[in-house]
Amino acid sequence: MATINENFLKLQAGYLFPEVSRRARAYQEENPGAKIISLGIGDVTQPLPPVIIEAMKKAVDDMASADTFHGYGPEQGYDFLIDAIIENDYNSRGVDLDRSEVFVSDGAKCDTSNILDIFGLDNVVAITDPSYPVYVDSNVIAGRTGEANEKGQFEKIVYMPCTAENDFIPELPSSPVDIIYLCFPNNPTGAVATKEVLSKWIEFARERKAVILFDAAYEAFITKPDIPHSIYEVDGAKDVAIEFRSFSKTAGFTGVRCAFAVVPKQLKAAGPDGKSVGVNPLWSRRHSTKFNGASYVSQAGAAAVYTPEGKKQTRRIIDIYMSNANLIRGSLAKLGYEVYGGVNAPYIWLKTLDGMSSWNFFDRVLQNANIVGTPGAGFGPAGQGYFRLTAFATEANVKEAMERFSGV
Numbered sequence: 001m002a003t004i005n006e007n008f009l010k011l012q013a014g015y016l017f018p019e020v021s022r023r024a025r026a027y028q029e030e031n032p033g034a035k036i037i038s039l040g041i042g043d044v045t046q047p048l049p050p051v052i053i054e055a056m057k058k059a060v061d062d063m064a065s066a067d068t069f070h071g072y073g074p075e076q077g078y079d080f081l082i083d084a085i086i087e088n089d090y091n092s093r094g095v096d097l098d099r100s101e102v103f104v105s106d107g108a109k110c111d112t113s114n115i116l117d118i119f120g121l122d123n124v125v126a127i128t129d130p131s132y133p134v135y136v137d138s139n140v141i142a143g144r145t146g147e148a149n150e151k152g153q154f155e156k157i158v159y160m161p162c163t164a165e166n167d168f169i170p171e172l173p174s175s176p177v178d179i180i181y182l183c184f185p186n187n188p189t190g191a192v193a194t195k196e197v198l199s200k201w202i203e204f205a206r207e208r209k210a211v212i213l214f215d216a217a218y219e220a221f222i223t224k225p226d227i228p229h230s231i232y233e234v235d236g237a238k239d240v241a242i243e244f245r246s247f248s249k250t251a252g253f254t255g256v257r258c259a260f261a262v263v264p265k266q267l268k269a270a271g272p273d274g275k276s277v278g279v280n281p282l283w284s285r286r287h288s289t290k291f292n293g294a295s296y297v298s299q300a301g302a303a304a305v306y307t308p309e310g311k312k313q314t315r316r317i318i319d320i321y322m323s324n325a326n327l328i329r330g331s332l333a334k335l336g337y338e339v340y341g342g343v344n345a346p347y348i349w350l351k352t353l354d355g356m357s358s359w360n361f362f363d364r365v366l367q368n369a370n371i372v373g374t375p376g377a378g379f380g381p382a383g384q385g386y387f388r389l390t391a392f393a394t395e396a397n398v399k400e401a402m403e404r405f406s407g408v
């Protein structure tokens with residue numbers, strides 16, 4: 001009889017967002033008249049900008065004729081997109097990259113979990129608490145952890161608490177770690193890292209010969225000029241860091257699917273004899289073995305993001321979200337809430353009222369204001385007592401939600 005990967009049985013039941021939807025649905029059924037506003041799940045709501053739609057339509061037309069048809073493309077992505085990425089996202093910020101260091105994919109969610117394939121199971125993994133749930137769960141599935149304890153934390157993972165006390169910037173681990181997940185601007189806290197903070201982590205990783213997995217999915221939401229958009233803007237990062245980016249939040253591609261990872265050629269990890277091995281060729285091998293490239297239509301759409309019109313149109317959408325974020329931040333602060341994030345990220349992270357647990361506060365906000373948010377505890381135990389609201393809504397909904405919030 002076939003056997004299963006038993007690591008799946010270690011995963012904690014009741015994944016965060018299904019439970020959020022279940023409670024919202026149950027409330028709606030009991031209160032059919034309630035007009036629920038969702039500021040919960042992190043998905044964009046604005047339609048794709050016209051220049052991207054045009055580029056994708058043209059790409060579809062290309063598929064209709066034998067001489068412009070595209071079958072399998074290069075696994076690593078089309079040069080037209082890779083060159084646009086390097087020029088606009090990196091060269092413009094003083095970072096040089098070779099085409100072979102950029103890997104186009106169909107999502108940063110898959111990239112941040114698939115990357116684990118190329119690292120040994122004996123690596124000790126450090127993850128911020130709270131964090132994007134994918135980092136923990138994909139390490140559990142890979143078999144890099146023991147069982148979960150009563151707090152839902154897995155044996156062998158080094159958790160790095162991020163709370164108001166440390167401004168949501170994790171302390172350097174005091175025990176040995178080999179792989180470190182950092183996400184800035186952060187989901188869920190909205191915190192950002194300065195060059196000084198990233199420098200400290202890079203130095204730490206260089207000393208320990210550790211690898212940093214840097215998730216920059218929200219870099220486009222940075223509004224302060226002194227905050228780095230890429231970890232490679234900081235000296236020494238190419239020796240230790242892999243960076244993940246996505247068009248999902250930047251350009252509304254959550255339903256289109258296009259992202260990329262940067263794996264510098266100089267990044268090394270230890271082989272069986274302790275000798276250093278280049279990580280880039282391993283990721284290239286993994287990528288071309290298990291992946292056949294993001295679709296031509298998606299990549300054509302992504303390339304349009306970098307045209308002058310594309311930059312303007314995507315910026316306009318991000319500005320809508322960030323104006324929502326500003327409104328949420330301001331309104332909640334006026335109501336006396338302790339609020340974080342929302343300045344360089346589409347997420348607002350707030351302390352619950354009266355020290356309530358995250359889920360109790362979720363129920364209270366749902367019942368008293370008919371607003372769905374996300375309980376901070378769902379992102380990790382250090383998120384207990386916090387609550388996340390997202391700016392991915394229409395301005396009208398955000399306005400109404402903020403009026404209702406006074407009744408929470």
Ligand SMILES: *Cc1c(COP(=O)(O)O)cnc(C)c1O
Binds near residue numbers: 042107245
């Ligand atoms: C939304 C998000 C991503 C992007 O995932 P895609 O698979 O590219 O849609 C990556 N990391 C974080 C932290 C996110 O919130």
